[in-house]
Amino acid sequence: MITNVARGVQAFTSNAFLVEGDRTVLVDTGANFDAEPRIRERDADLDAVILTHTHPDHVGNLEAVKEAFGVEAWGFDTGQPGVDHAIADGETVRIGGDSYTALHTPGHKDDHLCFHSSGAGVLFAGDLVFQNGSFGRTDLEEGDRGKLIESIDRVRERVDEHLAEMHTGHGPSVTTNPYHDIELAGRAARMG
Template structure:
């Protein structure tokens, strides 16, 4: 089961997805709301935090979550103080009941990761791709439009029409033909 703990939060935050199962993981912690309380409200026994990237809106609640649940943080770049354990490109990561492949997808931020499982047909897209073909900003530090386009293309090549759910860093998740949104983002990111 995948639950967006940031749903309904009015403050500036990213989505924070609680993935329950064999290995209960919080994908991004969000910011500016009580993520600890929301995990506890679900009665979840958290095993780890996995980060799509280290922008503040995705890690603002990190210290409170790791302290409250005694868990470690996993992400791409262990040089960042928020990341205790490295996830390499193409590494298999267990989220809930499924094995996901980590895809290093820079362009929005150098340490950006997406997570995809063919078995469950799910993609965690972070801030790379959003609903309706929107895509991550490239005007922030480490932003690079050409690399972003390459990263979107990589995700497009790894997924197909069977993709059933896409969980994004901001806004609503996509559960109706998410591959269409991936294709739209690939086209839109090339324009302008």
């Protein structure tokens, strides 16, 4: 079960996906809202936080969530505040009841990760790609359009038309042909 606990929040935040299962994980924490009661109302026993990247809108609630649930955070770079454990490129991580492969996907931010489970048909895309072929900003510090295009290509080559769900850092999740949205993002990023 995947629930966006940031759904309906009017403040500037990223999505924050609670993935329930034998290892209940919050993928990104969002910012500028109280995440704790939204997690507790799911009756979820949170085991860990996994971060797609450490922009403030994705980690604003990190310390509060870690303290409230007594959990630690995993991300690409333990040099970033709040990241307790590193996830290496290509490493397998357990999210909910499925195994996901971590893909280092810089271009929006150097520590950006996507998480793909071929078994579940799910991709957590962070701010790499969004619905309708939108893609992550490259005008912020550490942004790099060339790297972003390479990262989109890498994800597109990793997933296939059987991808059922793409959960993005902002906006709605894509549950109808998300592979097409990834292809569109690759083309759009090359045109920009």
